[in-house]
Amino acid sequence: MTREEYADLLLPGVTHNTDYYEKLYPERELPEEAIVTRYAPSPTGFIHIGALYSAFISNKMANQTGGVFFLRIEDTDQKRSVDDGVNKIIEDLEKFNIKFDEGVTKDGDKGKYGPYTQSSRKEIYWAYAKKLIIEDKAYPCFCTEEECTHDKELQEKYKERIGYYGRWAKCRKLNMEDVIKKVNNGEKYIIRLKSTGDFNKRFKFKDCIKGKSELPENDMDIPIIKSDGLPTYHFAHAVDDHLMHTTHIIRGDEWFSSIPIHTELFVKLGFKVPKYAHISPLMIDDNGSKRKLSKRKDKEAAISFYHEQGIPNEAVMLYLETVANSNFEIWLEQNKDKDPNEFKLDFKKMSTGGTLFDYNKLINISKNYISKLKASDVYDLALNHANIYDKDFANLLIKYKDYSTKVFNIEREQKKPRKDISCFSDIKNQMWYMYDELFNPESYEWQNVNDKNEIELILNTYFNEYYNVNDDKDNWFKHMQECAEKLGYAGNMKDYKENPNNYKGSITDISMVIRVALTSKSMTPDLYDIICLLGTDRIKERIKKALQF
Numbered sequence: 001m002t003r004e005e006y007a008d009l010l011l012p013g014v015t016h017n018t019d020y021y022e023k024l025y026p027e028r029e030l031p032e033e034a035i036v037t038r039y040a041p042s043p044t045g046f047i048h049i050g051a052l053y054s055a056f057i058s059n060k061m062a063n064q065t066g067g068v069f070f071l072r073i074e075d076t077d078q079k080r081s082v083d084d085g086v087n088k089i090i091e092d093l094e095k096f097n098i099k100f101d102e103g104v105t106k107d108g109d110k111g112k113y114g115p116y117t118q119s120s121r122k123e124i125y126w127a128y129a130k131k132l133i134i135e136d137k138a139y140p141c142f143c144t145e146e147e148c149t150h151d152k153e154l155q156e157k158y159k160e161r162i163g164y165y166g167r168w169a170k171c172r173k174l175n176m177e178d179v180i181k182k183v184n185n186g187e188k189y190i191i192r193l194k195s196t197g198d199f200n201k202r203f204k205f206k207d208c209i210k211g212k213s214e215l216p217e218n219d220m221d222i223p224i225i226k227s228d229g230l231p232t233y234h235f236a237h238a239v240d241d242h243l244m245h246t247t248h249i250i251r252g253d254e255w256f257s258s259i260p261i262h263t264e265l266f267v268k269l270g271f272k273v274p275k276y277a278h279i280s281p282l283m284i285d286d287n288g289s290k291r292k293l294s295k296r297k298d299k300e301a302a303i304s305f306y307h308e309q310g311i312p313n314e315a316v317m318l319y320l321e322t323v324a325n326s327n328f329e330i331w332l333e334q335n336k337d338k339d340p341n342e343f344k345l346d347f348k349k350m351s352t353g354g355t356l357f358d359y360n361k362l363i364n365i366s367k368n369y370i371s372k373l374k375a376s377d378v379y380d381l382a383l384n385h386a387n388i389y390d391k392d393f394a395n396l397l398i399k400y401k402d403y404s405t406k407v408f409n410i411e412r413e414q415k416k417p418r419k420d421i422s423c424f425s426d427i428k429n430q431m432w433y434m435y436d437e438l439f440n441p442e443s444y445e446w447q448n449v450n451d452k453n454e455i456e457l458i459l460n461t462y463f464n465e466y467y468n469v470n471d472d473k474d475n476w477f478k479h480m481q482e483c484a485e486k487l488g489y490a491g492n493m494k495d496y497k498e499n500p501n502n503y504k505g506s507i508t509d510i511s512m513v514i515r516v517a518l519t520s521k522s523m524t525p526d527l528y529d530i531i532c533l534l535g536t537d538r539i540k541e542r543i544k545k546a547l548q549f
Contacts, residue, residue, distance in 0.1 A: 001176065001180065003133070003134045003135075003136070004134055006133065006134075006176055006179075006180075007130040007133040007134045008130075009180065009183060010130075010133060010140055010179075010183070010189075010191065011126045011129055011130050011133070011191070011225070014123060014126045014127050014130055015123060016123070016127055017127055017130075017131070018127050018128055018131050020127075021124055021127060021128075021243060022243075025112075025113050025243040025244070025245070027245060028068065028245045030066065030067060030068070031065075031066050033065050033066075034062075034065050034066045034067035034068070034247070035061050035062050035065045035067040035247050035248050036062065036067050036068045036069075036070075036244070036245055036246050036247045036248070037058040037061060037062050037067070037068075037069060037246060037247070037248045037249070037250050038058065038069065038070045038071065038072050038103070038241075038244070038246055039051075039054070039055040039058055039059075039069070039070075039071055039072075039093075039098075039100075040071075040072040040073070040074050040237075040240075041073065041074065041089055042073075042074055042075060042077060042085075043073050043075050043082065043085035043086045043089065044082055044085050046088075046295070046302075047088075047089060047092040047093065047303045048293075048295045048301045048302060048303065049282060049293065049300065049301055049302075049303065049306075049357075050252065050281065050282050050293060050301070052092075052093070052096060052098075052303060052316075052320070053279065053282060053320050053323065053324070054250060054251060054252060054279055055093060055098050056096070056098060056317060056320050056321075056324070057250055057277075057279060057324055057345065057350075058250045059098050059099075060345050061248065061250065061345055061347075062101070064344050064345065067247070068101045068102060069100055069101050070100055070101060070102045070103035070111060070113075070116065070244065071090070071100040071102075071103030071104045071105075071116065072103055072104070072116045072117075072118070072240060072244070073086055073104050073116065073117045073118065074118050074233065074236065074237075075117060075118055075119045076118050076119065076226075076230040076231055076232070076233065076236055077233075086104055086117075087106050090104070090105065090106060092303055095307075095313050096313045096316065096317055097313070097314075097317070102116075103116040104116045104117060113243065113244045113245070118230070118231070118236050118240065119230065121236075121239075121240070122229060122230060122231075124239060124243070125225065125230075125231040125235065125236060125239055126225070126229075128235075128239050128269060129191050129224055129225050129231075129235070131269070132191075132193070132194075132224070132268060132269070133191070135268075136194065137193065137194050137268045138191050138192060138193055138194055138224060139171065139172060139174070139179075139191070139192055139194055139221075140171065140174075140179055140182075140183075140189040140190070140191055140192075141164075141171040141172075141189055141190050141191070141192045141221075141223070142171055142174075142182050142187050142188070142189045143164075143170060143171055147170075148164070151164075151168055155168070161199070163220045164192065164220060164221050164222070165195070165199075165219045165220045165221060166219065169192075169221045171189075171192070172192075172194065172221060188227050189227070190223045190225060190226055190227050191223070191224050191225035192221040192222065192223055192224065193221055193222050193223075193224050193235075193264070193265065193268065194221060195218055195219050195220060195221050195222075195264060196264075197217035197218040197219040197260065197264060198217050198219060199216045199217060199218075199219045200216070201216070201217045202214045202215070202216065202217070203215050203216065203217045203218070203259070203260045203263070205259055205263065205276075207256070207259075207276055207277065207278055208248065208275055208276065208277035208347040209277045209278055209279065209280070209347050209348075209350045209352060210256070210278060210352050211352070213259075215257060215259060215260050216260065217260055217264075218260035218261045218263075218264050220261065222234055222261060223235075224265075234258065234261055234262060234265060235265065237249075237262065238262060238265040238266055238269060238271065239269070241274055242266070242269065242271040242272070246274050247274055247275060248274060248275045248276075248277055249274050249275070249276050249277070250277045250279065251276075251277075251278060251279065252278070252279055252281065253278050253279060253280050253281050253354075254281070255278065256278045259276060262276075277347055277350075279350065280350070280351045280352060280353055280354050280355055281293070281354050281355075282323070282354070282355055282357045283354035283355060283356050283357060284298055284300070284356070284357050285356060290354060290356065292354070293357050300357065300359055307388075308389060308425070309423045309424075309425050310381075310382075310385040310389075310423040310424025310425040310426070310427075311362070311363075311366045311422075311423045311424075312366060312369055312370065312381065312423075312424075314369055315362065315365050315366035315369040315370075316362065318332075318340060318365050318369065319361065319362040319365050321340065321343065321345075322361070322365070323351075323355050323357075324345055324350060325343075325345055325346060325349045325350065326349060326351075327349055328340075328343055331343050363422045363423070364422075366422050366423055367419040367420075367421065367422045368419065370419075370421045370422070370423075370424075371412070371417040371418065371419040371421070372417065373412075374412075374413060375405050375406070375408040375409035375412050375413065376405055378405075378408040378412075378421070378427075379397065379401070379404055379405045379408055381424055382397060382404075382408070382424050382427050383397045383398070384424075385424040385425065386424075386428075389425065390428065393428050396435055396437060396438070400435070403533065406533055407431055407434045407533060408427075408431075410525040410526055410529040410530070410533075411525050411526050411529070418525055420525070433518075433519040433520060433521060433524075434519075434530070434533065434534075436538065436541075439520075439542070439545075441520035441545075441549070443520065444516050444517070444520045444546060444549055445516055445520065445521055445522040446513075446516055446522075447509070447512050447516070447522055448505055448509050448512070449505065449509050449512065449513050452547075455513055455517070455546075455547070456547055457487065458483075458487060458510055458513045458514070459513065459514065459517055459543050459546070459547070461483055461486065461487060462479075462480070462483045462510070462514060463539065463540075463543065465483070465486075466479040466480070466482060466483045467479070467531075467536075467539075469535070469536050473528050476528050476531070477528075480507060480510060480511060481507055483510060484506070484507040484509075484510045487504070487510070488503060488504045489503055489504050489505050489506055489507060489509060489510055490502075490503040490505070490506040490507060491507055492506075492507065493506055493507070493508070511527055514527065514531075515527050515530075516546070517542060517543055517546040517547075518530060518531070518534060518539065518542045518543075518546075519542075520546075
């Protein structure tokens, strides 16, 4: 039996050889500096912050070099697949403005290098596996799961490396006649790579992020085709990234130790080895020690958490860009009028160690971002969030659209806007007192002036003698000063600081009493705007409620 016939026996029914696929998927016509990269998830339907971070870097590196960013679905592990998982992944990424030039879409494949779903590429993998078998670079393995488990236990007992290699690679010793006999007997088998590596030798390579590195050579005879006929991740990755002409494989740090395996696969297959860039993991401070952000332990790991909190997607992406390149914040400060997309990511400026995930910093970025939005945009985004997470508040926003927009505009569209809203789930907590339906204070935050009679005197004096619904801000403040002086308070802070003993307090005490009476809170946006928005009738009701409390 020839090697070709032998390969046909092991992997029957392959229509095309590798030459066919090499011609079917020609080199891309792109500029020399263009990066072709991909996002290649399993169809679990779950996107975590680390995956979003990786997709963002891949997307940006491709876009800024005039390259290609594509979506490939790696579903060879059928147990992990969930219904509609691919669409959920696409939808989640689209929310963060991550879009693909080609690959899997909701309406089918887009691009000339598909299919982009691995389970639809079985014959392609078999063609390349057959090539390796013909060249005696791969072989069938008939070891059962029980046998492999037994060998693993022995390796642990004798403190040897775990794996299928050297003297533990039993099926590697089978000759062609033995294999044919086992196949004809119906024994199940997988296909393994026949490694020629030496674990005692060092494999040297250069990672785009980590720089010059070295690891032991691979000597494991890893599976490349599983018993179900589908490829392993290692083999599919090599074949797909070659045929799709991926120039840079950007992925998580957890795959770094696989470099010797993947390089050996590329070399044995006769492929050009792509460049690798391993992204450091996002870490979290767990009681003083760092650990990797976990989708099982940390709510911050799930993308759904940011949607629930109402943190703008743009703010999340700005934060990830600060994590990706340390010089982004400086650039952003120096280029306030520029689109952040104009910033160029650089592999060399990416962290080579774990980066601490700083939720507080993300919240500050979110505050800054929201503070720069127009009131109408805040209204739309707040309503979108409330429609999903708080229907009652959404109904209030709809009922009072113009009023709510004005509330959101307090201290907003100005040179130094107020930054009290960190996310859209904050809005109800920040602004509830502006809605009569929600205004039922459990307490009033009176400050320096907390005597009931004095509070009543201040409120009655101001609203009966000085309040004018038609006042502009200058006249309003002037009347506040007159009220303060009449009641024995300093009309300006300078006088009070120079002679505090001459006064009951200052104009700030007067304004605080009014602020707390109308809102129950001691910290609010601009008092003048609140008074204008509440109007005379609602002010009277609020004062009555405050004095009765």
